[in-house]
Amino acid sequence: MEKFRGLEVKVAVQHIPSHREKPLGTADALQQCLHQHQNLLDENFTVCNGDNLYDVGAFRALMAERKVTNALIGYDGEGLGHSQEKIARFALLDFNDAGFVTDILEKPTGPVLEDYRKRHGKLWVSMNIFNFHGATIYPFLEDCPIHPVRKEKELPEAVRNMVKEFPQSMLCIPRSEKIPDLTSASDIATFFD
Numbered sequence: 001m002e003k004f005r006g007l008e009v010k011v012a013v014q015h016i017p018s019h020r021e022k023p024l025g026t027a028d029a030l031q032q033c034l035h036q037h038q039n040l041l042d043e044n045f046t047v048c049n050g051d052n053l054y055d056v057g058a059f060r061a062l063m064a065e066r067k068v069t070n071a072l073i074g075y076d077g078e079g080l081g082h083s084q085e086k087i088a089r090f091a092l093l094d095f096n097d098a099g100f101v102t103d104i105l106e107k108p109t110g111p112v113l114e115d116y117r118k119r120h121g122k123l124w125v126s127m128n129i130f131n132f133h134g135a136t137i138y139p140f141l142e143d144c145p146i147h148p149v150r151k152e153k154e155l156p157e158a159v160r161n162m163v164k165e166f167p168q169s170m171l172c173i174p175r176s177e178k179i180p181d182l183t184s185a186s187d188i189a190t191f192f193d
Contacts, residue, residue: 010037012029012032012033012036012037013032013036014028014029014032014033015032023152024146024152024153025144025146025147025150025152025153025154025155026128026152026153026154026155027140027141027144027152027153027154027155027157027158028141028144028152028153030047030137030141030155030158031138031141031142031144031153034134034138034141040134041134041135041138042134042135043133043134044063044069044131044132044133044134045131045132045134046059046062046063046129046130046131046132047128047129047130047131047132047155048128048129048130049127049128049129051181052127052128052129052179052180052181053179053180054073054127054129054179055175055177055179057175057177058073058129058175058177059129061073061173061175062129062130062131062173063131066171068100068168068169068170068171069131069132069133069136070130070131070132070133070136070137070162070169070170070171071130071131071170071171071172071173072093072101072126072129072130072131072159072170072171072172072173073126073127073129073172073173073174073175074093074095074101074124074125074126074172074173074174074175075124075125075126075127075174075175075176075177075179076122076123076124076174076175076176077090077122077123077124077125078122078123078176079175079176079177079178080125080127080177080178080179081178081179081180082181086181087123087125088107088108088109088113088123089107090107090125090126090127091104091105091106091107091125091126091128091156092104092105092108092113092116092123092124092125092126093105093124093125093126093172094116095124095172098168099171099172099173099174100163100167100168100169100170100171100172101159101163101170101171101172102163102167103160103163103164104126104156104157104159104160104163106154106156106157124172124174126156127179127181128155128156130155130159136162136166136169137158137159137162140158140159140161140162140165141153141155141158143161144157144158144161145157
């Protein structure tokens with residue numbers, strides 16, 4: 001445990017299974033974190049990618065009090081500042097008129113993408129920033145299937161399974177703003193050109 005300007009930082013280590021060369025994915029990482037820091041099972045917390053630069057307003061929106069504890073930020077694809085080709089590689093969010101997430105469509109293609117655009121008028125995407133209640137998401141992390149191609153337990157799949165079983169368990173908070181996606185060094189130059 002380290003302290004930085006009054007902030008206490010605790011670390012969770014994602015252990016790699018003996019039969020693998022790399023970690024088992026983001027759902028596995030969060031499951032291991034909750035196992036190592038079991039106090040989080042009784043708390044709300046925010047999870048986000050380390051290679052995206054989110055606006056502080058997104059964090060405030062996720063941490064605000066509301067009736068539904070689980071939430072995610074749904075970004076207007078046009079406002080992100082990325083090419084349409086790159087936006088199409090993100091997960092699309094389906095949500096109902098009350099704002100509850102009904103599905104997450106991971107990297108949709110062709111007709112699925114166009115059908116989505118017709119229904120919603122624009123692309124609403126996930127940039128993987130969530131607020132969870134530990135006990136609610138944990139069973140879905142534990143039971144998350146391994147993706148057949150990427151061979152990982154993916155966090156969006158765990159969320160998809162949660163909203164299928166509990167339809168009003170995840171609120172979508174819409175936002176429109178530029179979010180740098182800094183997955184590789186070339187992304188930095190591209191975004192700030």
